Amino acid sequence: EIVLTQSPGTLSLSPGERVTLSCRASQSVSSNYLAWYQQKPGQAPRLLIYGASSRATGIPDRFSGSGSGTDFTLTISRLEPEDFTVYYCQQYGRPPFTFGPGTKVDIK
């Protein structure tokens, strides 16, 4: 099983700031099959990024993904008020398709 580690666990930032979230895999993720999801309280998760760097339909271009192999990042170029929530990475290259533990982005 591929174990995903996300860091940091929590980030406290201000609107307008740039943030980079990290997702590290215990083994190489085949074909960079790595996705990022956003989840707001009381809601289902929403797909942001797939294939490590492709934005899902309707996702603002302030969200971007990068990385390969075992190290991946999600960058939000300028935090908007609605971006303060939890983010998860997931690998879907090899079953079981594990999620990371999540990073919470808080308002400072």
Added chain:
Amino acid sequence: QVQLVESGGGVVQPGGSLRLSCVASGFTFSTYGMHWVRQAPGKGLEWVAVMSSDGNEKYYADSVKGQFTISRDNSKNTFYLQMDSLKTEDTAVYYCAKGVSVTPTYLQHWGQGTLVTVSS
């Protein structure tokens, strides 16, 4: 538009069984892989299982292997999760989610979830 509606959640005693259903609409259900994901109260997401569009590929998380069974009825646009020998640690919101192709992929659309509570 894509809609996924889960049902079948509720309160069940430890050792009991429950079957969740996910009714899909707004897309050709028979051509997409489908997933179950769960989230315990206040915790993160845990991937549970996936099935390919034709049902020939099934994969499970180690934590539910041998305990949960997934199936689908393409004639009814419905995806199922049979949960047996339930434990208190299976208490969670269970989401179904749609992939993007016939084989297992990332989760493009999600339902709103159904709550399963395992308690005596």
